[in-house]
Amino acid sequence: MNNFLDFIKKDIEAKKTLVSTMPSRTKTNVKKLNQTIDNIEDKYINYKTSLVNYLLAKSRSFALKDDVSDVNTDKLNEKIINLEHVKFLLNPTNTYFEKMGFDTLLYQINNYTTFNFDSLNDIINGFLDKFQLVGIALTKDDFHYTCYVHEYMSAFLDVRNKKTKSYDKVGEIFEQIYWINPELIEHIELNFRKLIKLNEKKFTTYIFELQKEAMRNNKVENYNDCIEKLKSLYIDLNLAKKETVNDIIALARKGDIDIEQLREGSKARINAYNTLVPTEVDTSNEKEMVKVCNVLEKLKINIEEYNNYLEFLPLFNEFRDEYINLVPKDDNEVPYKGLKEVVEKINSKENELERINKKIFSGKPGFFEFKSDNDLKHLKAESVLKAKELYKLYKTYDEEYFKAKVMSTLSNTLTIMDVLNLYYSFDYFKKLAIAKAYDTNSFEEISKYSEDFDLFAMNTTNIIVSGLPLFDERNIARIIANKYNLNSIKLTEEALDEDNLTNLLNQILLILRINKIENSKTTIEKIWFMCKVDKIVSNERKNGNLL
Amino acid sequence: MKNEEIIDFDLSRLSLSDLIEAYEEIEDFLHFLNDQRIEEDDLDE
Numbered sequence: 047m048n049n050f051l052d053f054i055k056k057d058i059e060a061k062k063t064l065v066s067t068m069p070s071r072t073k074t075n076v077k078k079l080n081q082t083i084d085n086i087e088d089k090y091i092n093y094k095t096s097l098v099n100y101l102l103a104k105s106r107s108f109a110l111k112d113d114v115s116d117v118n119t120d121k122l123n124e125k126i127i128n129l130e131h132v133k134f135l136l137n138p139t140n141t142y143f144e145k146m147g148f149d150t151l152l153y154q155i156n157n158y159t160t161f162n163f164d165s166l167n168d169i170i171n172g173f174l175d176k177f178q179l180v181g182i183a184l185t186k187d188d189f190h191y192t193c194y195v196h197e198y199m200s201a202f203l204d205v206r207n208k209k210t211k212s213y214d215k216v217g218e219i220f221e222q223i224y225w226i227n228p229e230l231i232e233h234i235e236l237n238f239r240k241l242i243k244l245n246e247k248k249f250t251t252y253i254f255e256l257q258k259e260a261m262r263n264n265k266v267e268n269y270n271d272c273i274e275k276l277k278s279l280y281i282d283l284n285l286a287k288k289e290t291v292n293d294i295i296a297l298a299r300k301g302d303i304d305i306e307q308l309r310e311g312s313k314a315r316i317n318a319y320n321t322l323v324p325t326e327v328d329t330s331n332e333k334e335m336v337k338v339c340n341v342l343e344k345l346k347i348n349i350e351e352y353n354n355y356l357e358f359l360p361l362f363n364e365f366r367d368e369y370i371n372l373v374p375k376d377d378n379e380v381p382y383k384g385l386k387e388v389v390e391k392i393n394s395k396e397n398e399l400e401r402i403n404k405k406i407f408s409g410k411p412g413f414f415e416f417k418s419d420n421d422l423k424h425l426k427a428e429s430v431l432k433a434k435e436l437y438k439l440y441k442t443y444d445e446e447y448f449k450a451k452v453m454s455t456l457s458n459t460l461t462i463m464d465v466l467n468l469y470y471s472f473d474y475f476k477k478l479a480i481a482k483a484y485d486t487n488s489f490e491e492i493s494k495y496s497e498d499f500d501l502f503a504m505n506t507t508n509i510i511v512s513g514l515p516l517f518d519e520r521n522i523a524r525i526i527a528n529k530y531n532l533n534s535i536k537l538t539e540e541a542l543d544e545d546n547l548t549n550l551l552n553q554i555l556l557i558l559r560i561n562k563i564e565n566s567k568t569t570i571e572k573i574w575f576m577c578k579v580d581k582i583v584s585n586e587r588k589n590g591n592l593l
Numbered sequence: 594m595k596n597e598e599i600i601d602f603d604l605s606r607l608s609l610s611d612l613i614e615a616y617e618e619i620e621d622f623l624h625f626l627n628d629q630r631i632e633e634d635d636l637d638e
Binding site for chain 1: 602607612
């Protein structure tokens, strides 16, 4: 029986010569030529149809059975989400303020210029909702930071209480006030800050009850117990989510990975083995390669962590530069008093403001009625000025508040993990630090950095950063390279350069995937074939030759 | 011409890469044929 490929190669050659040498000068010649072409074409279209059908059937026969896992990842994910919430509630580093999410709202209201008017209403409603959660229904009487705050919030609460969705009337009032008092939103923020402080006990009790309930429902003893349980769940989840051969096939067929690179003799494959596998390892020896791949799995996790570390290095450097001079040098140092001092200043100034407001709201500047509209105007202007000064003081308060938290853990042995925990616990300050470290004011960019940071901080597989001192520079690339050289993996410091990390990760993945396929029921050639057939089918469909 | 029918070829004897190569050869050849065709209206008798 003839070899089809050999046959068509010879036949095509012969037919090409025939067609190219046929005369085409006269109309009769051309007719004959075209007739010959049509005949050959018909035959080859038939060949192609039969071949494509065969390719399709063959490709389908290579499909593997679906992976059946004993582990229900949905259930695991649900347990993790619940425990992450318990961890958030029990976090010993922050207070009711962060656990209630007030810091996130503060960050949003501080960036109100990024939003439209509707979003501003959402933020204000967000504050009001949190008070409602703990049983506090705020009324217009609670908003008298300035007369303008009172006017605006009275209108706002009227609309909110009517449960209508149109805040148009509130918008008109905002317009009117804005031209007299452009800092209105800042003063609304201060009013909320004051109310939060006033109701601290209620919020603390509320969180305490939530903690008890969450611990009871999730059978958690305390924060450390929660962390341990989470770690074990993440290990189970990572195992359950480990890439299978079916996953690799799906990635290759979608074009997310180039299967050509996995084939024997490919440049990428040769480079990956040359970079990472020592020459004394026999790459065709299954046992030896399984050993190498076990180490590479760990290296992959370490590199992902190192990559995260490098992404947030500007943030760690910023933190180090900010606090290096505050590291206590001996036990006799004067205790830090910055926060206490600013709180006293705020209290005193808020009392002054309250006295002015009383005069404005009562309509009496002293024992007597206002003599003229000018007196009232003057008092209103004075109250806005005081509120402006208070806004500045609250900014200092924010700095001192976080500084106080840092100072409580600050020492020359502070690790990167400690900084991760600190920023993870204080969303507001994390975002301020991100803006500074990456020199950006873009709300979206900061939010993206913040989300990535939280994922990094939450990652239970972090191992390098847990012992990495912030104030003592270490060559992490060298530490990683040395560790893996001891484990018989070829790894240089240069391979761990920031610019080379993606390439290194791809090389590790390539070897791991080759190994996984080679130890399975399929082969790289079969997967390559399936991908090729997919492309052929799509091409034939595009040309209307296949349904 | 009977031996030119694909039915007379045992495709299972071809390796996976040969099968793909066969498809590509045919595809290229069909393009070649298309290029060789001459419009009859363009010519005088």
